[in-house]
Amino acid sequence: MKKSIIISALLTLMVVFSAVAQEGKDKFMVQVDGLGCPFCAYGLEKKFKEFKGIKNVKIDIETGDFSFSYPAEKALTLADVEKQVEKAGYTPITAKVERANGEIEESSASEMTKKSEGTVSKNVMVAGNCAMCEARITKAAESVQGVSAVSWDKDTKIMKVSFDAGLTSLEKIEKQVAVAGHDTKNHQAHTDDYGNLPACCKYERLSYK
Amino acid sequence: MRKSICILIVLVFASACKEKAPVPKEWVLSKTIQLDGVNPIGLTQVNGAIWLSDGDHNRLVKIDTEGKITETVDSLDRPMHIDAIKETIFIPQYGKDVIETVDKKGRFIMQVSDSLDAPAGVSVFENERAIADFYNNRILYFDGASWISFGKEGKAEGEFYYPTDVQITQDKIWVADAYNNRVQVFDKKGGFLQMMGQNQKMNAATGIFVSVDEVFVTDFENNRVLVFNKTGELLQVLKDQIEKPTDMMVKDDMLYVINYRNGKLNIFDKQPVVVKD
Numbered sequence: 001m002k003k004s005i006i007i008s009a010l011l012t013l014m015v016v017f018s019a020v021a022q023e024g025k026d027k028f029m030v031q032v033d034g035l036g037c038p039f040c041a042y043g044l045e046k047k048f049k050e051f052k053g054i055k056n057v058k059i060d061i062e063t064g065d066f067s068f069s070y071p072a073e074k075a076l077t078l079a080d081v082e083k084q085v086e087k088a089g090y091t092p093i094t095a096k097v098e099r100a101n102g103e104i105e106e107s108s109a110s111e112m113t114k115k116s117e118g119t120v121s122k123n124v125m126v127a128g129n130c131a132m133c134e135a136r137i138t139k140a141a142e143s144v145q146g147v148s149a150v151s152w153d154k155d156t157k158i159m160k161v162s163f164d165a166g167l168t169s170l171e172k173i174e175k176q177v178a179v180a181g182h183d184t185k186n187h188q189a190h191t192d193d194y195g196n197l198p199a200c201c202k203y204e205r206l207s208y209k
Numbered sequence: 210m211r212k213s214i215c216i217l218i219v220l221v222f223a224s225a226c227k228e229k230a231p232v233p234k235e236w237v238l239s240k241t242i243q244l245d246g247v248n249p250i251g252l253t254q255v256n257g258a259i260w261l262s263d264g265d266h267n268r269l270v271k272i273d274t275e276g277k278i279t280e281t282v283d284s285l286d287r288p289m290h291i292d293a294i295k296e297t298i299f300i301p302q303y304g305k306d307v308i309e310t311v312d313k314k315g316r317f318i319m320q321v322s323d324s325l326d327a328p329a330g331v332s333v334f335e336n337e338r339a340i341a342d343f344y345n346n347r348i349l350y351f352d353g354a355s356w357i358s359f360g361k362e363g364k365a366e367g368e369f370y371y372p373t374d375v376q377i378t379q380d381k382i383w384v385a386d387a388y389n390n391r392v393q394v395f396d397k398k399g400g401f402l403q404m405m406g407q408n409q410k411m412n413a414a415t416g417i418f419v420s421v422d423e424v425f426v427t428d429f430e431n432n433r434v435l436v437f438n439k440t441g442e443l444l445q446v447l448k449d450q451i452e453k454p455t456d457m458m459v460k461d462d463m464l465y466v467i468n469y470r471n472g473k474l475n476i477f478d479k480q481p482v483v484v485k486d
Binding site: 036037038039042043045046049089153155156158 | 429
């Protein structure tokens with residue numbers, strides 16, 4: 001009897017300690033764009049090692065889901081997480097944190113972008129073939145208010161765009177490029193807009209899952 | 210009559226001496242080995258035995274001819290594209306920013322001239338060394354006496370966008386310029402010489418292997434291995450059983466290709482091209 005009381009007490013203590021440990025951690029969940037290979041996933045992991053105390057890092061290359069836990073007393077913000085994702089060379093799409101006290105904070109890509117200040121530069125894939133495509137893509141992106149510089153490489157299909165994050169977002173720029181007839185990483189051009197392109201600009205359509 | 214016999218004999222000898230035209234050959238899948246719990250990123254050989262870097266599990270494994278693990282080197286931090294010379298394996302540790310060597314004498318950290326940020330590939334050739342320094346977008350090269358660094362982030366000739374693998378040959382340095390989706394070739398002063406694969410619509414050219422006559426490149430996202438000649442002409446595209454390939458090597462006239470995601474080792478050999486009617 002005495003033995004079972006001691007065991008029960010120990011088990012109770014373990015549960016309490018475990019709960020306290022869980023309470024002391026914030027759990028972050030971020031969806032990241034651009035993770036495709038182990039080099040990307042390990043790179044993201046590496047950059048987050050700079051956050052001392054990070055635990056339970058999980059990265060799913062297929063879905064781009066990235067999660068970790070972090071000591072609550074350090075009060076890590078979603079903006080800090082977003083900056084670190086960008087430092088690793090990737091783009092955060094959505095972010096969520098379940099605080100140790102039960103509070104939940106969420107932000108979407110557009111909200112996160114609004115919070116950042118000044119000019120930011122982003123790379124995104126845009127489909128196209130030739131110099132005419134280049135002119136059309138850059139013109140469409142430049143027409144968005146807040147865009148300060150655009151370039152597109154016909155070999156790599158990467159559009160590099162610099163813009164004021166307070167005035168616009170990568171999503172808006174991609175939509176404008178899609179309206180001009182070019183598929184982007186996240187926005188497919190309407191069939192009519194694609195159909196209006198000259199023959200030499202009829203690129204291979206991007207596939208979307 | 211005597212004259213005709215002489216002519217006939219000469220003709221017979223001439224035809225016998227005539228060199229036969231080489232039979233065109235291509236790589237054909239001969240065997241696939243399913244590895245058990247290994248997600249390979251790099252491979253090399255030591256004394257004929259195959260070693261794989263298992264990035265997901267932070268280890269190196271030595272496998273036998275059936276793919277069974279016979280030896281393990283643990284406690285690594287994301288080992289990537291490995292290489293070996295004699296009995297020493299060179300391991301770039303992506304998560305720890307070091308190149309570690311392993312052999313019978315023990316484990317040592319290789320001295321490098323500058324700090325690394327995610328070394329993704331290493332190459333050893335005689336007393337020369339080269340490192341693909343991923344986040345610094347450069348190649349570090351040691352010629353046996355001193356180190357040089359070349360490359361910076363960009364898309365122009367001689368610039369990189371996340372290089373992931375490198376190989377030194379007799380007179381050149383070959384780089385898998387992964388996210389520029391191409392291969393770049395340099396002299397041993399770091400001078401740009403040549404580019405290849407830029408028109409092949411690759412999506413993440415993550416691994417490179419250069420043999421005597423051919424250049425092999427993994428096209429990770431498109432599940433292909435592209436085979437070029439040394440001038441950059443595309444010779445063959447390998448797809449059979451290839452899924453998320455990360456590295457390859459030629460050993461005993463066989464081509465070994467590793468799949469990262471499903472942990473398969475695909476072995477190809479060269480066979481005469483079959484001409485279909």
